[in-house]
Amino acid sequence: MKAALFLLIAFAVVIKLGFIDNPFAPAPELVDGYxxxxxxxxxxxxxxxxxxxxxxxxxxxxxxxxxxxxSSKGKRDYEQLNGRGVPLLVINGEVVRGYNPNAILALASR
Known part of the structure; x- marks a missing residue:
């Protein structure tokens, strides 16, 4: 039991530090107009x-x-993107929901 808890905490720390992508974070999605x-x-x-x-x-x-x-424009655009939390980014036409440094850097470098 202690070993499983330790592994779970270690996994969470590795994700938090950005060494691996969060497997529970949604994949980026494409949007038009950006x-x-x-x-x-x-x-x-x-x-x-x-x-x-x-x-x-x-x-x-x-x-x-x-x-x-x-910002009324910001709120309107955010709602059109089905925003449910922040941060929400659109990077080169792809949506990133939440803080995901690996996805942000990968998409921004394209």
Whole structure:
């Protein structure tokens, strides 16, 4: 029992640190109407949104951000993308739901 708990915690840490993709995160999906680039839908209070901003800045990836609580355009676009949580990104026409550094970097490098 202790070994199984240890393995579960170790697996969670490896995912959290970004060494492997989260197998429970949904795969990116394609959407029309987005040009090349990165669009971030976020909120000011979201910790994972902050981590996403930091990742994009550290890697020198330009992006456009919409605060879905303050921007009517951002909220409308977010709803059209079936947004249910933040951060939500559209990278070169593909949607990434949640903080997934491996997917963000892979899509942004295309």
């Amino acid at each position: 040009q090349d680039g990165v669009v971030l839908y976020a909120t000011a209070w979201c910790g994972y949104c902050k981590k996403t901003r930091e990742l994009l800045r550290q890697k020198g990836i330009p992006y456009t951000e919409y605060d879905i609580e303050k």
